[in-house]
Amino acid sequence: MTRRQSDSDNVCSPPPYHPIFSETDPLIGPRKSSRRHQYVIALLTAALVIFGLVALLIPSNNPSDPNVRDRIRKEWDIELRQHEEEVLKRINTQKRWRLEDSDRINLREQWGTEVEEHNREVEARQKRDEEAKNHIREQWEREVEEHDNEVEEGRRHEEQEKIRIHERWRREAEEHGKEVDEARRREEQESVRLREQWRREEEEARRHEEQENSRLREQWEREVDEHKREVEERRRREEQERIQEERLRLNMFWTDPESHTCTSYATREYTARLVNVPSNYNRRVEACMATPVQIHGNEYTPKWCEDHGPNNVIGHWEVDQHEPDCASYWNWYKDFVLSEVDGMQRIEHYLENIPSGGDWKEFCATTPASFRGMHFTGAEFCFQKNYGTYGHWVFADDSCN
Incomplete structure (x- = not known):
């Protein structure tokens, strides 16, 4: 039973029993109403009005109601469209899954094909390598066999030659005993000479090998020394450049240049004092060696320096140009x-x-x-x-x- 039916049944049902009515009251004819009876009637009327308004405001679920059927039909249309959209989405998802499965199957087949091709290439390469190794091994074996045959042939020829010579020597010994003895002596001398020649050649080859090894060792040592010199020279240049930058930044310069006695042919010794050196500077000798001085219009760097403390660094030069008094x-x-x-x-x-x-x-x-x-x-x-x-x-x- 729907809600509207229940409300209509409530309206058509008889009013409840109240004690104000009596069986002795007349059914027809006017009856004197009391205040309490009027109050009850007013309450019932208000209740009926409220129930009617509630019935109008609350939607009914009665299937026989056209409005209810229209609302249910609209809800069904909405659910049907939602269901169709979900079906389309599921169909699209299945299609995408089938495409992905097809792509995976194709990719797996492509991978299988590539693996098979790679395996075939590996097997072919291994086969070629094995054939090349077999070819080289067969060639080497043929060469070894040919060498052994040549050695054997040479030995056989040598044996035959020895047999022939011994036979000739025997015949000659039978005919000319002295000539056979002389030939034997010459053979022994020739053997000794050959052995001596072989020994000298072997010693010469060994000496050449030792000389070559010594030359290679010396060349390697020279290259190592050259590399060390280059590293040391690069380090020294970098150190000099750093000292030169510090010297220029601190504005160090020479003062009190003096000439001294001649030290060698056309060479005279000069000295000067390096000034503007900070008292806490710990590279005074390096700065002295990197600071040039101008003598006879040419710049010279010191040959050696003496560090006697701050503001007392002395540089020494040996100038071999424009010194005619020393010539x-x-x-x-x-x-x-x-x-x-x-x-x-x-x-x-x-x-x-x-x-x-x-x-x-x-x-x-x-x-x-x-x-x-x-x-x-x-x-x-x-x-x-x-x-x-x-x-x-x-x-x-x-x-x-």
């Missing part, structure tokens, strides 16, 4: 024949213009000399005689023979 020279010379047997000759020179305070041995060893088309950077031997300095040279002269 000694050879004046006259004499020829002395040492031996007419081996053709050795001695030339003696007298050295002049040695600077005051200079080492005569150093100037004698560094003053160049030229004679008889030969040039020397200095004397081979130096000595003093009668307060004079002499140098002499010993060389081979074919004209002395």
Whole structure:
């Protein structure tokens, strides 16, 4: 039973029993109403009005109601469209799943094909490698067999030749005993000579091999030393560049340049003091070695430096240009024949213009000399005689023979 039916049944049912009515009341005719009876009637009327409004406001579920059927039909249409959309989505999903399954199957078949092709290629390559190895092995075996055959053939020929020679020697010995003895002696000498020759050749080959190994070892050592020198030179250059940057940043420069005595041929010693050096700078010697000074219009870096503390770094230079006062020279010379047997000759020179305070041995060893088309950077031997300095040279002269 629907809600509307229940409401209509409630309206048509008889009113409830109330004690205000009595069986003695007349059924027809006017009856004197009381206040309580009027109040009850008003309540019943209000209840009926409220029930009617509620019945109109609350939708009915009675299938026989056209509005209910229309609403149910619209709900069914909405559910049908939703169901059709879900069916379409499920069909599309199944189609996509079938496509993905087909793609996976195709990809698996493609992978299987590629694996089979790869296996065939591997087997073919292994087969080619095995055939190549077999071919090389067969070739090597043929070469070994040919070599053995050649050795065997040579030995057989040698044996035959020995047999023939021995047979000839036997016949000759029978006919000429002395000639056979002489031939045997010559054979022994030839064998000794051959053995000696083989020994010398073997020793020569071993010596050449040792020389080659020694040459390769020396070459490798030279390459290692060259690499070490390059690394050390690169490190030194980087260190000098860093020191040079620090020196330029700190604006270090030389002051109080002084010239000193001549040290060797056309070479004089100079000194100067490096200033503007910070007191806490711990690379004073490196900065000294990297700072050039200008002498005679040319720049020179120190040959060595002395560190006597801050603001007392002394640099030393040996300048071998534009120093005419330090240039000694050879004046006259004499020829002395040492031996007419081996053709050795001695030339003696007298050295002049040695600077005051200079080492005569150093100037004698560094003053160049030229004679008889030969040039020397200095004397081979130096000595003093009668307060004079002499140098002499010993060389081979074919004209002395």
